[in-house]
Amino acid sequence: QVQLVESGGGVVQPGRSLRLSCVASGFTFSSYAMHWVRQAPGKGLEWVAYISFDGTRKYYADSVRGRLTISRDDSKNTVHLQVTTLKHEDTAVYYCARDLGWEPPDYWGQGTLVTVSS
């Protein structure tokens, strides 16, 4: 069965950087595009990044452009999200999700919590 397991979250000071990872299993990872979506405490879902199946296309939300970098390592079935210059408003649960083929995601991981606090 499809599984997505995120890691890398924690408490981080403002201005620092963080790299989140998502390990996929149960499907041919190299054939699928992937997304990162975040959810601030008590708030709705906010899409932040997309990477195509071959890694050639990367899209970012306007609100985070320039501070986020999405990448993938097909040899490890892993997608990463690098977040730099962290701000308090980056505090959220970060989910990775599998693209359904230029449709919104189908499978989601359980999420990893990032708390930006001094």
Place this chain on the structure above:
Amino acid sequence: QSVLSQPPSASGSPGQRVTISCSGSSSNVGSNTVSWYQQLPGTAPKLLIYNNDLRPSGVSARFSGSKSGASASLAISGLQSDDEADYYCAAWDDRLKMAFGGGTKLTVL
């Protein structure tokens, strides 16, 4: 401010039918397919509807989706207590980003 507009709340009694709307524009809902998600407290979103009106395997037939122009709707029939959750719509936007609705909190009275 979410790109897609949803009512913040909806409610219904057990057994009733409720509808949740999702309003977008020609660059997202109007030109791309819509998905719907259910999110129970403390859990990840679960796909309920994709490609406007298709249900993934295992999703109850009580959930149905529709789309007309730049608006979409999720209908839940035979409302049950465990349908109480947050519901989100989503669609690609032609400006190369994914758009989500702000979410609708469904209360079963």
